[in-house]
Amino acid sequence: MLTVDEPFTLRDQVYVQTAPGTLAGRYLRCFWQPIYHSVDLIPGVPRPLQIMSQSFVIYRGASGAVSLLDPRCPHRMAQLSIGRVEGDAIRCFYHGWKFGGDGACIEQPAESNAFADKVAVRSYPVREYLGLIFAYLGEGEPPAFPLIPEFEWSEGFTEVDSYSRDCNYFQNLENALDMSHVAFVHADNRASFAGIGEGIRLEANPSTWGVSYSYERSDGAKRVQQFGMPNIFYMTALPTDPEIGWQESVFWWTPIDDRRHMQFSIHRVPAVGEAAERIHARRQARRKTVDQRHQDVCDAILDGRTTLAEVDRDRVDLVRLQDDLAQVGQGEVVDRRDERLGRGDAGVVAIRKAWHRELIALQRNEPLTHWTRSADLIPRAWTLSDGGLERSDIPNATPAPVVDVRPFVEIEEQLNALHRRQ
Numbered sequence: 001m002l003t004v005d006e007p008f009t010l011r012d013q014v015y016v017q018t019a020p021g022t023l024a025g026r027y028l029r030c031f032w033q034p035i036y037h038s039v040d041l042i043p044g045v046p047r048p049l050q051i052m053s054q055s056f057v058i059y060r061g062a063s064g065a066v067s068l069l070d071p072r073c074p075h076r077m078a079q080l081s082i083g084r085v086e087g088d089a090i091r092c093f094y095h096g097w098k099f100g101g102d103g104a105c106i107e108q109p110a111e112s113n114a115f116a117d118k119v120a121v122r123s124y125p126v127r128e129y130l131g132l133i134f135a136y137l138g139e140g141e142p143p144a145f146p147l148i149p150e151f152e153w154s155e156g157f158t159e160v161d162s163y164s165r166d167c168n169y170f171q172n173l174e175n176a177l178d179m180s181h182v183a184f185v186h187a188d189n190r191a192s193f194a195g196i197g198e199g200i201r202l203e204a205n206p207s208t209w210g211v212s213y214s215y216e217r218s219d220g221a222k223r224v225q226q227f228g229m230p231n232i233f234y235m236t237a238l239p240t241d242p243e244i245g246w247q248e249s250v251f252w253w254t255p256i257d258d259r260r261h262m263q264f265s266i267h268r269v270p271a272v273g274e275a276a277e278r279i280h281a282r283r284q285a286r287r288k289t290v291d292q293r294h295q296d297v298c299d300a301i302l303d304g305r306t307t308l309a310e311v312d313r314d315r316v317d318l319v320r321l322q323d324d325l326a327q328v329g330q331g332e333v334v335d336r337r338d339e340r341l342g343r344g345d346a347g348v349v350a351i352r353k354a355w356h357r358e359l360i361a362l363q364r365n366e367p368l369t370h371w372t373r374s375a376d377l378i379p380r381a382w383t384l385s386d387g388g389l390e391r392s393d394i395p396n397a398t399p400a401p402v403v404d405v406r407p408f409v410e411i412e413e414q415l416n417a418l419h420r421r422q
């Protein structure tokens with residue numbers, strides 16, 4: 001591993017390692033990151049959590065407030081996640097020291113001369129938004145929370161989804177701006193609708209948010225996607241139901257460690273009335289029908305125990321399995337020095353360059369780019385309409401209901417991946 005002040009080049013892939021103290025780790029920690037689903041955090045049940053190779057304890061107190069603290073009790077280093085939640089505080093399992101949600105020690109039962117006011121565990125700012133828990137894991141004051149007004153709307157509902165994948169997060173992030181994979185990896189499903197493989201002109205241009213990526217079809221129709229630094233993606237595609245003609249989605253890729261990561265996503269489903277009820281019922285039924293973990297099926301295929309053709313497509317999340325095969329199949333962490341990139345990889349190159357520039361600035365203590373998404377940085381898919389949404393009305397809208405659509409096997413898998421002790 002590179003030391004933080006050693007010179008590096010693009011080929012060193014410094015963006016891969018995100019543990020505390022690494023350059024990319026420091027950079028990702030400058031931004032709010034999604035780390036957990038709100039519904040998964042049961043009040044009064046603390047959990048050990050691993051994000052970017054760093055351990056935490058996360059819990060929801062009696063008031064509903066979420067607390068995220070360093071994982072160990074500063075008395076004798078017991079694991080706080082086995083402690084007891086009392087109100088919004090947590091009491092250590094070992095000798096009962098009690099810490100508030102802000103990390104301050106408030107009780108030391110065995111100490112006649114208590115020195116609680118000199119003891120604290122570090123706590124991290126958290127915020128619940130659109131069904132997800134976001135955290136700021138960096139130094140100093142957090143930046144303004146990045147709201148996504150397009151998803152605070154009322155003409156339908158917002159689905160929240162996620163999965164864990166057993167490879168470095170950057171592989172998934174690069175895959176976002178790799179349009180040419182869709183026609184092959186997802187050739188036989190709804191994701192490849194409307195001649196997605198016919199793109200003739202591909203452009204990846206720097207934007208005030210990161211990279212604007214467009215792909216032009218032979219008839220002149222364009223598909224445009226927006227990549228936001230450092231790890232956000234805003235796109236229109238992947239309609240998940242026959243009654244949805246289009247769907248806007250935002251994705252985040254959060255490392256668990258350098259060999260696995262989470263994808264969190266929100267999807268705007270533009271349907272109301274009976275159509276909304278039918279779509280909702282189908283999506284909820286699917287949560288049980290999909291009863292095979294795509295990660296297990298991926299392993300079986302990559303290990304030669306079965307083939308993609310033999311997979312029961314109703315029982316596994318096919319799009320995820322296909323992307324698993326492409327991304328995990330590259331290796332958990334890939335040495336890319338022998339890669340042969342072409343014109344079609346312009347999006348991948350654009351992301352790497354944007355990251356590289358920022359990491360160099362961070363290493364030199366120079367100012368980082370202040371990324372902002374202006375109102376015109378929105379996705380488009382060919383000639384698909386945006387469902388009649390009046391974007392200018394969005395900020396005043398009542399937030400849409402947020403609906404969890406994760407298959408139940410997925411929840412179990414991702415919580416196993418996230419709940420890790422030091």
Ligand code: FES
Pocket residue numbers: 073074075076077078092093094095096097
């Ligand atoms: S280790 Fe936590 S109270 Fe002793």
Ligand SMILES: [Fe+2]
Pocket residue numbers: 175181182185186323
């Ligand atoms: Fe894909």
